[in-house]
Amino acid sequence: MKRCATVRFFVWIVGLVVFCLALNLAADGLFDAHSRRLLDALGLEHQAAEGLVVLVCNLVAMPFVLLAAWWVARLAMAPLRRIAKAAEEIRAGQLKRRIPCDREDDEWGRLAGLLNDAFDEYDRNLDRQRKFAANAAHQLRTPLAVMRGAGEICLAHAKDAADYRRTVEDMLERLQGLTRLCEQLLELSRVGMPALRSQFVAHDPASSLRTLCDDYATVASARGIRLRADIAPGARIRCIPELFAESVANLLDNAVRHAPDDGEVALEWQVRDGAAGLCVEDNGPGIPAHLRESAFEPLAQGRPPGMKQGTGLGLAIVAEIARLHDARAAVGTGALGGARICLTWPLDPAAAERSLSAPARLSRSGRMARRSLRICQAIPDSSVRCGS
Numbered sequence: 001m002k003r004c005a006t007v008r009f010f011v012w013i014v015g016l017v018v019f020c021l022a023l024n025l026a027a028d029g030l031f032d033a034h035s036r037r038l039l040d041a042l043g044l045e046h047q048a049a050e051g052l053v054v055l056v057c058n059l060v061a062m063p064f065v066l067l068a069a070w071w072v073a074r075l076a077m078a079p080l081r082r083i084a085k086a087a088e089e090i091r092a093g094q095l096k097r098r099i100p101c102d103r104e105d106d107e108w109g110r111l112a113g114l115l116n117d118a119f120d121e122y123d124r125n126l127d128r129q130r131k132f133a134a135n136a137a138h139q140l141r142t143p144l145a146v147m148r149g150a151g152e153i154c155l156a157h158a159k160d161a162a163d164y165r166r167t168v169e170d171m172l173e174r175l176q177g178l179t180r181l182c183e184q185l186l187e188l189s190r191v192g193m194p195a196l197r198s199q200f201v202a203h204d205p206a207s208s209l210r211t212l213c214d215d216y217a218t219v220a221s222a223r224g225i226r227l228r229a230d231i232a233p234g235a236r237i238r239c240i241p242e243l244f245a246e247s248v249a250n251l252l253d254n255a256v257r258h259a260p261d262d263g264e265v266a267l268e269w270q271v272r273d274g275a276a277g278l279c280v281e282d283n284g285p286g287i288p289a290h291l292r293e294s295a296f297e298p299l300a301q302g303r304p305p306g307m308k309q310g311t312g313l314g315l316a317i318v319a320e321i322a323r324l325h326d327a328r329a330a331v332g333t334g335a336l337g338g339a340r341i342c343l344t345w346p347l348d349p350a351a352a353e354r355s356l357s358a359p360a361r362l363s364r365s366g367r368m369a370r371r372s373l374r375i376c377q378a379i380p381d382s383s384v385r386c387g388s
Helices: 005-033 033-040 046-091 107-156 161-192 192-200 207-222 241-258 314-324 349-354 358-361 364-376
Strands: 202-203 226-231 238-241 264-272 273-283 329-334 338-348
Touching: 005 046, 005 329, 046 107, 107 202, 192 314, 207 241, 207 264, 238 338, 241 264, 241 273, 241 314, 241 338, 264 364, 314 329, 314 338
Parallel strands: 226 264
Antiparallel strands: 202 238, 264 273, 273 338, 329 338
């Protein structure tokens, strides 16, 4: 039997019970062995004398039994005290403190491991939020300082109506960018909530993908950009349709924005080896290898030559939506020569099970383990993975 904490404490308690029973049997045997002498000495009847002897033996042994019970209780609660102490120190600000774990194969060890994992995730999230807040403050501070400087110059020096108009137009343009940045910050904070998983539904995104492509094709045509789409119907995934559409819209927006005039953007939605792959690429400047590691981070710093200015949150939102849906995101270089962003979405289990034959279901686990590798092999030089 596995020596878990429950079994150990059960054995100790049974040992105490057996000890008490043995003590009473020993007291009864002692009385039987010396009954005549004890009856004469005590001057009591047989039953009364026997009860008195058993009671005295129990009273003599009670301190030892209580000490043993107290030792078992303290031993049982010692891991809980260590957990509480570590939690108090972490709450006091020692964020690197972790719960010591002597045994990893019992209930207390598993609980300590889970709590340590939770503290590690909390520490990583806190570091990410600090970095994100610092970057967001930097992103907001520069345009605000420029607008304030422009306003102070307008107040300090008399200008004609045309100069004032140009200044106001420039300030409105910067305010529009700040508004978009704030909206994306709110969107980023919203999509990272695990509680949204309760809103997942089985969804075939083929129709919504065609609608998005038609909308962005109209925008792209104004610059002569061709948008082609290869969308396979029938690939059902579990997702929040609005968030799925938001991730695709961000990818298309990035691709159209970074593609040159008279350029090309391609979207592909296909099913390979039990997973659905969405890839969007363009023939723009692409993302250099040294920037791919941080491509999905909020307000990622660094911009290759030729890449147009943005808020730095589009791909971060895509990565958060992918992480929420247990999807994978990868960035690389596509056949068009520019950036190629791919998302690998797990299929809806019910739909995937119906599509598998009996022999295929036997080898399903092996194919599922290889699905991400095969889908992402279409991304040369890919180096970034998000989600799980």
